[in-house]
Amino acid sequence: MATTVEVNDAYFCSHLKEVCADCNYDGREDNDAFYGFDPIDRDPIDPPNVSQNKDGVYQCKKHGQATCNQCFGWKKQINRLRVAAKKAGKT
Numbered sequence: 001m002a003t004t005v006e007v008n009d010a011y012f013c014s015h016l017k018e019v020c021a022d023c024n025y026d027g028r029e030d031n032d033a034f035y036g037f038d039p040i041d042r043d044p045i046d047p048p049n050v051s052q053n054k055d056g057v058y059q060c061k062k063h064g065q066a067t068c069n070q071c072f073g074w075k076k077q078i079n080r081l082r083v084a085a086k087k088a089g090k091t
Contacts, residue, residue: 007047007058008072009034018044032082035075042085045077 002023003014012018013025020026029039048071049061060071 005058007050008067008074010045010047010072010074012047016047016050018046031074032078035078037078037082040082040085041090042078042081045074045081047072 002020002025004011004025004027005014005016006012007016010018010031011027013020013023013027015022017023017025018027018031028042028044031045032039032042050058051061053059053066057066059066060068062068062071065071
């Protein structure tokens, strides 16, 4: 089983990927459900460059914030990817 990490309410594998072949991990369904979406076959969200602070919490490197709305806009990213998946006929 893959080790997961949480980055501002979204889950990724220890390689910081939402979908990872190395870990056999796919967090899209959990992340979609957290934001109130039904799961669909969409491209994965991609976190920005992050680092852990002294408390072990992931924060964006660009702004140094653990709850950065600019870098961690997961709901907006997921919604865009869902629209693209529907247009591509994946659903």
